[in-house]
Amino acid sequence: MLSLKKYLTEGLLQFTILLSLIGVRVDVDTYLTSQLPPLREIILGPSSAYTQTQFHNLRNTLDGYGIHPKSIDLDNYFTARRLLNQVRALDRFQVPTTEVNAWLVHRDPEGSVSGSQPSSGLALESSSGLQDVTGPDNGVRESETEQGFSEDLEDLGAVAPPVSGDLTKEDIDLIDILWRQDIDLGAGREIFDYSHRQKEQDVDKELQDGAEQEDTWPGEGAEALARNLLVDGETGESFPAQFPADISSITEAVPSESEPPGLQNNLLSPLLTGTESPFDLEQQWQDLMSIMEMQAMEVNTSTSEILYNAPPGDPLSTNYSLAPNTPINQNVSLHQASLGGCSQDFSLFSPEVESLPVASSSTLLPLVPSNSTSLNSTFGSTNLAGLFFPPQLNGTANDTAGPELPDPLGGLLDEAMLDEISLMDLAIEEGFNPVQASQLEEEFDSDSGLSLDSSHSPSSLSSSEGSSSSSSSSSSSSSSSASSSASSSFSEEGAVGYSSDSETLDLEEAEGAVGYQPEYSKFCRMSYQDPSQLSCLPYLEHVGHNHTYNMAPSALDSADLPPPSTLKKGSKEKQADFLDKQMSRDEHRARAMKIPFTNDKIINLPVEEFNELLSKYQLSEAQLSLIRDIRRRGKNKMAAQNCRKRKLDTILNLERDVEDLQRDKARLLREKVEFLRSLRQMKQKVQSLYQEVFGRLRDENGRPYSPSQYALQYAGDGSVLLIPRTLADQQARRQERKPKDRRK
């Protein structure tokens, strides 16, 4: 029961401290439950610094740390684990190697889809189409596509975020982009509205422009909505609300070269925007989630195979599978079909990807079935058309497109994810005052229920560098400066106010601290072996307050001094009076009882020596009682000092943890942006490959296939099939239902 209470109170205390240090409401649960067990262990676990566990065996073993065994700094250990966990968590961002092997297997014998669509538009001149698609801001990308993906390696590598170090301009830009994406999200409007206003007042006028654009977008917006388009709040661009439609707009725009290029770009830019263009967060999340979905598919290959790996007897399969050398087959090559760059780019975080075959990445891949399983193992049996491309590739919008496939990933864009991009991160990353940031966040989240004045907490980064290195090591005099910086922040705050600063100063000047110095106390014990060395000790007892327990023998000797009423009779008397004032009550009592040895001895001697000392003198019972009381109180006094010091250190450690977590979070956020950017690039490449492959396919008559009737689809064995679009749509729908069911 007691231990339960202990855990409860300590946990609550530390939790509260944590929250107050953060200064804002933070969804600690997400931290605690997902990736960061160390913090939870610190708060709740048996490794808490408040635990009664006494690490006697660890005493003084922390390489000169000199900290109390109960305040062993677990950070080194937990930080390692935390970082490891985070690195592992990055697996979720892994992007598989893409290797496209496509071959034309058959032509739809039935022409099940209406052939009214002119197919001429899709005689893809892929380069020009790509130019259109990529838009004006993507001149670089065009050359990328032409020169191959090996350059993308460098490209992707180049945009890789700096794992550590100061924020670069790019980092700040990334965060800014992310912020704008929050604004751009329609769902996020209400959530971020207030903060948005705050931010725009204080920080970013540009955001206001974007928001106003979104708010006041004219009738054009309604039209776009009617077409199920979203409007980018910043650019006013309209783009499909969901990914398939997204692709649709692109691909349908490609063949229609007669359209005004501006409109095309308007439609296309959201998906194919360059890295400099703003892109919407939902899209990014969908991208990310699609990657995760792919990985999930990788696990559930059996399911996929049931769906798409039709058995040999399957009529579909037999109907649409052709021998590789069928005349209608054009041996279309996929230039640099493998996205090896991605593999390399992400292999840092994904051992799985690393192990994927990349040998064929640099060669031209014939459009024949290959034994390569990389496609299968990465994208699974994903219906390429369904995933990356619209149900219709025809020239008119929403012409024969089936019902809009619900986005299976949209639901994952929940508020928790949005929450991750919090103001604090931005504050940290953009380097403005965390106090301001916490105030901002607190203002629109004022129902935190905590009465702690977190808005004034200078907890985070303003003092981070100093305090982060201090805390647990504050017992050593070398850390006094760091400790002082941390504690001064507390003092300014006025909340905690345990000023280890003054204490460390006292250590150096008055040499008074007796507490929280295991090394010292050990040294004292050793020195007590020789009573002649005792003189080195009492001067250590002058802690700022005049409750000091011990005093110098000289003070003891000159203890017979006039009372304070007879002050100012001379410098000598003044000093004596001062020294007298420095005496503690027990010292006064000891003097009154004529105890023949110092209180230091009484307190600090080991039991045996203490008893030996007592036996040397003929002491009355009252004296003995007083001596034992003095010893008890003295020890307890030191214990209390140590205890308080430990408390302070625990708080400082928690503060440092919070800062570390905030930094980690911001870093991960940066990396997330980078991953999403890379993913977008890969998607563009896959899309262009698709178009290139599809555009080169010819039927028996040498005519290109109509994208409205046919689609490319991955088969289970890694090959790519040309199947009727209706079939592709069906399979796409089935596939989209599947993950939903799986989630439920």
Next chain:
DNA sequence: CATACTTGTCATGGG
């Protein structure tokens, strides 16, 4: 004088 903070002390419990 009220208040917050610091420090000392006691009681208690655990090792």
Next chain:
DNA sequence: TGCCCATGACAAGTA
């Protein structure tokens, strides 16, 4: 069992 330590709670002193 006695000793030691940790710590909550309280008191006294201080700014």
